[in-house]
Amino acid sequence: MASAGKSALDETRRGTGSPKMKTRVENAKDTLCRNVTIYGRCRFEDKGCAFNHDPNKFNPAYQADRRRLNVESPSFTPSLLSSNGSSSPTLSSASVKKMATISPKAANAAPFQPRGILSRSNSSTPSARQENMTPDWSVAEVQEFVPQGFDTMTTLPGNGNGNVSSTSPFDPFVTASNPLAAASAVGPVQANPFSPDTAAALGGATFFAGQSGFQQPVQYHLYAPIGPHNQNTLGYQRNVHDLFLPNDFREELQKKAAATLQTLPNTQLPAQVDYFHSLVPLDLNHQKNATVFGFPSWVYKAQSSKDGNFYVLRRLEGFRLTNEKAIRSVQAWKRVCSGSVVTIHDAFTSRSFQDSSLIFVTDYHPLSKTLAEQHLGVGTRFQGRPNTHIPEQVLWGYMTQIANGLKAIHSNGLAARIIDPSKILLTGRNRIRLNACSIMDVVQFDAQRPVADLQRQDLVSFGQLIVTLGANTPSVMHNATKAMEHFTRAYSPQLKNSVFWLLSGVQKEQERNIDIFITGISSQLMSTFDSALHMDDQLTSDLSRELENARLVRLMTKLNLVNERPEYEHDRQWSENGERYFLKLFRDYVFHQVDSQGDPVVDLGHVLMCLNKLDAGTDEKMTLISRDEQSCFVVSYKEVKKALESSFQALLKTRRLH
Secondary structure (H helix, E strand, O other): OHHHHHHHHHHHHHHHOOOHHHHHHHHHHHOOOOOHHHHHHOOOOOOOOOEEEHHHHHOOOHHHHHOOOOOOOOOOOOOOOOOOOOOOOOOHHHHHHHHHHOHHHHOOOOOOOOHHHHOOOOOOHHHHHHOOOOOOOOOOHHOOOOOHHHHOEEEEEEEEOEEEEEOOOOOOOOEEEEEEOOOOOOOOOOOOOOHHHHHHHHHOOOOOOOOOOHHHHHOOOOOOOOOOOOOOOOOOOOOOOOOOOOOOHHHHHHHHHHHOOOOOOOOOOOEEEEEEEEEEOOOOOOOOOOOOOOEEEEEEEEEEEOOOEEEEEEEEEEEOOOOOHHOOHHHOOOOOOOEEEEEEEEEEOOOOOOOOOOEEEEEOOOOOOHHHHHHHHOOOOOOOOOOOOOOOOHHHHHHHHHHHHHHHHHOOOOOOOOHHHHHHHEOOOOEEOOOOOOOOHHHHOOOOOOHHHHHHHHHHHHHHHHHHHHHOOOOOOHHHHHHHHHHHHHHHHHHHHHHHHHHHHOOOOOOOOOHHHHHHHHHHHEEEEEEHHHHHHHHHHHHHOOOOOOOHHHHHHHHHHHHHOOOHOOOOOOOOOOOHHHHHHHHHHHOOOOOOOEEOOHHHHHHHHHHHHHOOHHHHOEOOOOOOOEEEEEEHHHHHHHHHHHHHHHHHHHHHHH
C-alpha cells in the first residue's frame, strides 16, 4: 500500500516538474554550469545537463579575440527614429511591447568597459578590472591610431595557462622616470605633452626612444689626482704643483701667446703682401747672408686675412722666376705630413718689397730657435764664450726626430737637400723640426739631379750635422779628422758607428737608405718613444689641473642669480629674510667693503680667499653686518655654502614647475 502510494507520488512529481526550470530552459545553453565553476567539471555533462560546460566561451580574452564582424551577430534595429521637430513613426503594439521588455540575456552581460582600457587589461574578471581603475583623464590612456595588422597592444592567447601580453611599445608621452615628478615637494605634477618646456625637460625622450637625456655638468669641483704621481712625497704631503699648472710651463705658454700677438708699428715693411698683413721681422742678424740658398733670405711673421692664423713668410730677395713649373713643385711638399717637418702651405712671387721676391709660407712656431743659436753660439751676444757639451741622450733624440722627418720626405719621393744647423728649428724642450726643405727644389729646378742621389746626400748631410753638434763648433768640417777624434772620445761606440754609416752614404757599392738606418737605431727609437709617452702623461696631468679653474666663477654666478631678485620682492618666502638675507650680506662682505674713510677696498686677495673658503665649505665663522648696522649674523662658510646651494636649487625648482 505504501509502495503503491510512494510510486504514485513520484509519478506526480515527475509529471509536474519545476516551474522555475521551464523559464530558464531556453537560456540554459548560454549559462555556465555551476558544477564547472565549483568542482571544475560536471558529472552530469553526458547525462542530460542542459547548461554550458565550456569555460573558454565566457573568458574575456575569448570575447576579445572574436571578430568584429560576425555572421551570427544580430542586425541593428533602432528603437525610436525620432528627430527634432518630427514625430515618432508609427509602430505596432507587438513591436513596442517587445522592445519594452528586457531580454533575460542582459542579466549575464559583462559590465561596460572602454575598448582602450579593455585592451590594456590582462585580467579575466570584472572585479579585477575595477580594482585597476585609471583617472578620468590620463595622457598615457590616449588611444592613437594604429593599423589593425600591427596592433601590438592586443592580448595574445596563451597555451591554456593564461594570457600572454605582448611587449608594450614606445609611448612618446610616458617615460620610465619623469624628472618633473621629483621637482615638486607637494605631489606629482601632471606633464603637458604639448608644452615645449616638457619636451626639453625630458631630455629629448619625447621624440627619440631609448635616448638618455643630456646630463648637465656637476656643481662641484673635479680635482682628481690624475697621474703620474710623485713618489718622493708621503700620502699626506702636498705641494703647489699638485694643484696648479707649473709656473715655468705657464710662463712659456704666456710668452708664446704674447710673441704671436706682437706687432711692430712705424715699420718700413709693406702693409700687405698678397693676403698677409702685419709683418714682423724674425731675423736676429740684419746682415745679408746668401750662403745657403744662393739668395739673401729674410723671415717675417704675418697674419693671414683668409683664416686669421699666423704664418712665417720666408723671402728670397732678388729671385726671378724663369719657369712656372718650378714653383709648382711646392705642391708635392704639401703632402708631407710629419711632426718633424715644418708644414709648407704656399709659395708665390711678389713685388711688394720693391723687387722681385720669392715667398714661401710655412707654419709659425713662436719663440723657436735654430740649433745653431742653441748649441753653436751663432747670433748670441757673447761670441767668445765656450759652448756647452751636448749630452749623448739629447743627440740620440735629435737623430731619431731627424730620421723621422727624412722617412716622411723620402717616402713621398722627395729629398730634404738642406740639413743645416741654421735651418733646423728647436720649438720646445729637445723638440726639433726640419725647415726650409722645399726651397732648393724651386731655386735649382733647372739643375735637376736623380732623387736617389739627393736622398743619399741627405744621409751625408745628416751625419755632418751630428758631428758638428758633437764638436760644438760650426767650422768642424774644415778639419774632419780632428773633429772625429773629439767625437769618438766624447760619445759611445754605437753613436760613433751610426755617424760613420751616415757619412759613407754616398758610396754606391752598398745600398743605403733611411729605412736601413732606422733599423740600426731601433733601440734608441724605443727610448725616445718612451720619453714621448711620459711627456704626454705629464701634459695630461697638467691639463687636468686646469679642468676646474672656473669654480670661483660658478660661485659668483650663483650669488648674482640668487641675490636681489626683483620678481620676488613681495614674496615672504624669498624676500630679505632667512638664508637669502645673509647671502646678500655675504656679498657685501666680500665685494663691498670700505675703509675708515669710506673709500672702496679693492683687495683681490681677500676676494679670492673668501671664495675659496666658500668653495671648500670650511667651519670658519665670520661676522656679517647689514648696511644700516642694525642686524648682525655670525655664520660659517659651511652654512653659507649650504644656503647658496639650497637657494639656487629653489630657483631651478620654480622654473621646472612652470
